[in-house]
Amino acid sequence: MDIKLQDYFRATDEHNTLVLNDLIYAEYRSYLGPTQHKLWSEDHFMVFVIQGIKKIITTDQQYTIQPGEGLFLKKGSFVMSEIPDQDDCYKSLLLFTSDQYLCDFFKELQHLFPSDPQNQIIHTSVPFTVDHQLQSLLQAISDISTQAHSSKEKEIAKLRVKELLIHILDVKSNHTLRECLQALTIKNNEVQLKEVMESNFTANIALKDFAQLAGMSLSKFKRHFESFYQTSPGKWLLHKRLQHAQRLLNSTDMNISEIAFHCGFQNLSHFSKVFKQHTGFSPTEFQKEDLL
Known part of the structure; x- marks a missing residue:
């Protein structure tokens, strides 16, 4: 059977993982050689590559993600492989968001991201821009995740994630991702x-x-x-x-x-x-x- 990503991160202490109700933040590291896995996720998620190279195959697309690049994946199945860098390390950050989280997010922030039904097309995967500000926000979440044990610290982490998503969707070149996420909130x-x-x-x-x-x-x-x-x-x-x-x-x-x-x-x-x-x-x- 294919590996369920959420179960994998919840069951291991090997990777820094922060569970926040409808959100999961995880830092994944691998020191193995090139490996390939068949995986599936019950939530939509974003992958941010820090070290090494990530390769992802969906039913209709193939991606090679370099350090400093990001990819959104709609919940579902895919084949993933990672190639370590010259230091024999692969590292990526993953952010999982449930359908309910996205619905609440766009409902709360509809004044920032008004819905346009004419442009809402669902994609199974969308590359997006990772700029310097986004990298700083990712580092801030990484720092918080290692010490977010109390309710107060977890609420701060949630606010950081919201800030991260607002920034990603506000970048003009990420309009396809914004339209895709909005389309995912429509139920049919x-x-x-x-x-x-x-x-x-x-x-x-x-x-x-x-x-x-x-x-x-x-x-x-x-x-x-x-x-x-x-x-x-x-x-x-x-x-x-x-x-x-x-x-x-x-x-x-x-x-x-x-x-x-x-x-x-x-x-x-x-x-x-x-x-x-x-x-x-x-x-x-x-x-x-x-x-x-």
Whole structure:
């Protein structure tokens, strides 16, 4: 199963982590060589790279993030890898924000960020500008996070995070991010369902986790899913994953194991078995014959 980021940071003392109700701030360090992980997040989040290089793959985009750069990721699944710098260290800061936090944020600050429905487009990922002032704000949050034990200190940390978000969204070049975050506060069951499934069908997570990403109970999710797609979630996911696998087999240099991993199959043998059942060919035969 894919790793849930929130559970990872809550369960470890290895990284400096600050949990503030609908916010989580985390400092991640790695001294390993280049590593690759399949992850998912129940909250939207921003990644700020400090040392090394971060590579992120979503279903439709690939990013390489250098030190001093930032990327917003809509809640969902992705493949991440990090490459340490010359000092054998990778470091990034992560800020997780729930749907409710964003709703409250824009409601409180609508005089600063008025909503424009015509320009609200949801993106699964958005790069954004990290200037010197933002770097200073990140350092301030980092300093506070190491000592935020009392209620007073945690409230100060929340104010710092709010200041950070206001600054990010006030930078003119970050208008796409601002419009995306505002669009995420608009609730529509069918739109949310479609976005979650089309963006995350390669995630190796339980059905209840897909329901959580869509903001629904499991029973409500199944009901809306079958009404919208006219099939069961399990059948739809298998069909989408096999379609994606066929595209990767014919358009990339990935080996069969990598394709099984990226498409959300439990293991190579399971992938090979269901692939042959549905196409009549093994993945290797399909790749050699270029049958798409």
